[in-house]
Amino acid sequence: MRKSGPKKASSKSKKRTPKKILKAARKTLRKIKKKIYRKRLKKIELHKTEASVYEPRPAPDYPSYKPAGGFELPRSYGDDKMVLLVRDPWWLFAYWEVTQIRQAQVREAIHRERLSPDKTVLRVYDETAGAGVFFDIEVGVFADNWYVDVGKPDREWVAELGIRTHEGRFFAWVRSNKVRTPRAGVSDVLDEEWLLPDEIYWKLFGLSGGLGNLKSSMDVREFLERYLNSIVSSHTPFSETSLVNR
């Protein structure tokens, strides 16, 4: 956040009002109020400019590319697809698009089996757990993206979007790519060639993570999650985004 500098000394002058003519006095008062008002307006404008510094300007006569008419990114590209992205060990992000044709195909398939469509769901499969382990999220007809709380690090996921019928059957419109949530903690896999006594390893880890010399391995394990949240990195706190007010 931009901090503005110290306020300028006010330069409005106070006129001595003539005692006799009330009208003149009122007029003067109005003038004074106008000045104050204008000054206030000026300050607000300045602040406004500070807040939204980018303002599209009409370009002078420099050769430059100008798109014809207003350009809007398309809402969809006419594909049937879903993409999963990994946000962190516990969350995925899914975006999708489904054509009318595809939806019609699936609707027909449902009718052919004499079933009745119920909800639009995002079905998320835990591939690591083996066949048939999944959970459903009711996403509604208008959504085209979703943050999925899978809650489990170090597992593989695939998702499908489609219709679940009243009878409990699921008909997929689209299927996503497969992703893996990263680990959120130390691996249990030990390398025989590169073994270190546990005690020393945890000390090293504690040190690596900047947690100082912790006494026991239990202490270190407790700190793991807190460590992730305390990551000190670029852009904090000395970037423009810093909300630390000095």
Place this chain on the structure above:
Amino acid sequence: MEKGYLSIILHAHLPYVRHPEHERFLEEEWFYEAVTETYIPLIKVFQALVRDGVDFRITMSLTPTLLSMMVDPLLQSRYVRHIERLIELSRREMERTQGDAHFRHLAEMYHGLFLDAREIFCRHYHNDLTRAFKEFQDLGKLEIITCAATHGFLPLLDTQKEAVRAQVKVAVLTHEKILGRKPRGIWLPECGYAPGVDEILKEQGLRFFIVDSHGILFGSPRPKFGVYAPVYCRSGVAAFGRDAESSKSVWSAEEGYPGDSHYREFYRDIGFDLEYDYIKPYLNGDGSRVNTGIKYYRITHNGPHKEPYSPHAAREKAAEHAGNFMFNREKQVEYLESLMNQKPLIVSPYDAELFGHWWFEGPQWLEFLFRKIHFDQDTVKTITPIEYLERHPRNQVITPSMSSWGYKGYAEVWLCGANDWIYRHLHKAAEKMILQAKERPRAEGLERRALNQMARELLLAQSSDWAFIMKTGTHSSYAAKRTRDHLERFMRLEEGLQKNSIDTGALESIESTDNIFPWMDYRVYA
């Protein structure tokens, strides 16, 4: 005989911002600011150290977008005008503060710094700062590594491997063209790593990269030495993990050196403090108040009241902090060496702009640090990552964990409500680019030009800077506009290509607007 090593890595990056269509453009000033406040001060530090025979090693990433801006004649000439404006402003400041005991000497200090900057930029290096960095590289003090072409956040782009490959390929090519040799290592944007990225690095001849601490610590199998020795990915590329302790002492808002009360206060710039009409000619063209770089106060304490800055006291503080940092590294190295029975390596990466821009005394601190390390002790030696690998070629093989050095350690910063909308478009554009590149392997003439420009637009749209800025809020409309503009240009060209009717006029003006990577070959996507 040293007991361990310290590898300081400075990541110097700016997104490609070049607006020939405007005389002066706010976001272009990021570049001029960085040159004046970070790159030239760092170059002065290196010059002084070399002159005084101080042996030191430092690693810097100079990203392809930054390198491209440094060699761009328009931005170079605009920089000269920029520094001349600052020279004039500081001269007026010297007049204005005549007789003022607190501020006159500061105005003079800035005037001197700006004169130095012009001298170094124009006379020493003929407007091309890449020569400066090359000089120190050739002297063996500086290792310059690359970064993805437009700083794309690779874990969110690797829905198509070709997209990641192109970011890396173009980076290596740009680095070689501008700096004269192939990079040996790479700074992954935001340290954004996902398993598989290393295979692409290997293909492109890169030997190492850097990850955040948990990238190594959560790797599998367990890393024997934590982050204090490099590890090899299965592909054979080495990964170096950040040391959180040395990071904290510099970055942390609570504990870090830059917050000391003697250091210069960033948020008291004359661009905001002084009377508008006086300062207006030196502000960005649209009249909004900006930082000029001339600041007269010190941090003092947490609160609105600030005392005048004292360069002498700040300098002493920087020396003290450098001594403290060195002392802590010595202790750290001694302790680690006893645990590891091997010489540990402490990897300390920072954004380059911390030094000089955010933390005015940063470059001084760095200079004191290198001097003290060289003259005052022999426990710790500075080193570059490749040099460490050469001394310790045998290292454990692990698969690092997906990670980044962004807030919360993964992808959240670049994948959240403010910016998640971009990915469907970036992925689609990449898909189209790959398809076109594969279908037209021998394009010539207009077709080739359109394909090359499409590749440029895609790369520019993929800059992680836009997503970052959208999340953090300032300049977010600029960032959104950049994303949309590049995607729009891409789509317009692709449409023209599909219909076999490329609008030459539009192509020419897009080419001159987004003129990055002149040697672009669209087949990096094939």
